[in-house]
Amino acid sequence: MQYVKLGSTGLDVSRICLGCMTYGVPGRGNHEWTLDEEASRPLIRQALEAGVNFFDTANVYSDGTSEEIVGRALRDFARRDEIVLATKVHGRMRPGPNGAGLSRRAIMTEIDNSLRRLGTDHVDLYQIHRWDPHTPVEETMEALHDVVKAGKARYIGASSMYAWQFSKAQYTARLNGWTRFVSMQNHYNLLYREEEREMLPLCADQGVGVLPWSPLARGRLTRDWDTATGRSATDAFGSTLYPEGDRAVVEAVTRIAAERQVPRAQVALAWLLHQDTVTSPIVGASRAGHLEDAVAAVELRLSDKEMEELQRPYEPHPVSGH
Numbered sequence: 001m002q003y004v005k006l007g008s009t010g011l012d013v014s015r016i017c018l019g020c021m022t023y024g025v026p027g028r029g030n031h032e033w034t035l036d037e038e039a040s041r042p043l044i045r046q047a048l049e050a051g052v053n054f055f056d057t058a059n060v061y062s063d064g065t066s067e068e069i070v071g072r073a074l075r076d077f078a079r080r081d082e083i084v085l086a087t088k089v090h091g092r093m094r095p096g097p098n099g100a101g102l103s104r105r106a107i108m109t110e111i112d113n114s115l116r117r118l119g120t121d122h123v124d125l126y127q128i129h130r131w132d133p134h135t136p137v138e139e140t141m142e143a144l145h146d147v148v149k150a151g152k153a154r155y156i157g158a159s160s161m162y163a164w165q166f167s168k169a170q171y172t173a174r175l176n177g178w179t180r181f182v183s184m185q186n187h188y189n190l191l192y193r194e195e196e197r198e199m200l201p202l203c204a205d206q207g208v209g210v211l212p213w214s215p216l217a218r219g220r221l222t223r224d225w226d227t228a229t230g231r232s233a234t235d236a237f238g239s240t241l242y243p244e245g246d247r248a249v250v251e252a253v254t255r256i257a258a259e260r261q262v263p264r265a266q267v268a269l270a271w272l273l274h275q276d277t278v279t280s281p282i283v284g285a286s287r288a289g290h291l292e293d294a295v296a297a298v299e300l301r302l303s304d305k306e307m308e309e310l311q312r313p314y315e316p317h318p319v320s321g322h
């Protein structure tokens with residue numbers, strides 16, 4: 001495994017981050033396709049054994065059960081001070097008023113709930129899962145700063161939003177002497193490259209680490225366009241993201257993978273790992289082989305010609321996933 005600094009921080013993270021949205025009680029929350037605790041634990045252990053030190057979950061994943069499963073597994077298989085644990089806040093955790101969002105009240109409640117479920121006294125990276133248009137950004141940034149000063153989070157990060165929103169949050173924090181975001185977790189892969197317009201240059205300029213979510217386009221980059229899996233058949237959000245025009249990119253991945261005699265997932269992840277702006281893609285692994293491919297992708301070098309062939313069929317997309 002290779003390790004890099006997360007943006008301009010001194011924090012070492014593995015070049016692969018394990019996405020823990022895959023792990024959670026299937027009947028809870030909004031993902032039917034998740035793996036239960038028994039099926040999840042061997043994959044978390046395998047990731048640790050492969051040198052992955054970076055784990056990403058969220059309060060909202062499987063109604064908090066992702067945090068519970070990940071917290072127990074990491075307690076059993078790892079030393080707390082050797083891992084980088086990330087979670088998120090913003091999603092709806094309860095019906096009714098104050099059950100979601102980025103108010104001071106929501107952030108203070110949700111960090112404590114996440115720490116309890118994870119079974120730890122701090123997270124390494126606390127991320128806002130989305131922009132909250134109903135809360136002043138000053139309120140959100142001051143609350144996040146207070147979470148850091150209370151020792152409950154080491155760093156803060158953000159996730160999918162417009163570049164102007166991210167920039168506004170950062171300069172609000174700077175103007176007030178509050179903690180700034182060190183990372184951006186955004187939707188970026190060979191099928192969705194709109195982030196190359198504004199967000200990625202902003203992150204490069206500001207020294208912000210980039211953690212792409214759904215780096216394999218939720219599996220679409222790993223198989224023939226018309227092939228479905230148990231997850232893809234029930235992945236409501238995923239079914240909105242990739243239009244028919246993306247088929248040509250999947251075919252380019254297929255061609256290069258065949259020439260190289262490696263699985264398609266390795267080629268698609270290697271393309272992302274070749275982007276200067278990218279710190280660690282957050283991979284989803286529901287089988288042992290998925291992790292093996294992710295780890296192998298770190299060492300796969302693509303030629304300039306292969307990179308160009310992978311990129312050529314791209315068609316611009318409407319902005320989505322915010």
Ligand SMILES: NC(=O)c1ccc[n+]([C@@H]2O[C@H](COP(=O)([O-])OP(=O)(O)OC[C@H]3O[C@@H](n4cnc5c(N)ncnc54)[C@H](OP(=O)(O)O)[C@@H]3O)[C@@H](O)[C@H]2O)c1
Pocket residue numbers: 018019020021022056057129159160185186212213214215216217218219220222229230231232263265266282283284285286289290291293294
């Ligand atoms: N911030 C956000 O808003 C946000 C949004 C989405 C995700 N995330 C984060 O990003 C993480 C990853 O998301 P994701 O699961 O959508 O990522 P992904 O890596 O794009 O997709 C994972 C899926 O791809 C397939 N796959 C993975 N490796 C494969 C391989 N080697 N060969 C064949 N198929 C393979 C599997 O599909 P099957 O299971 O169908 O076989 C797997 O479930 C999440 O766990 C979460 O932490 C964040």
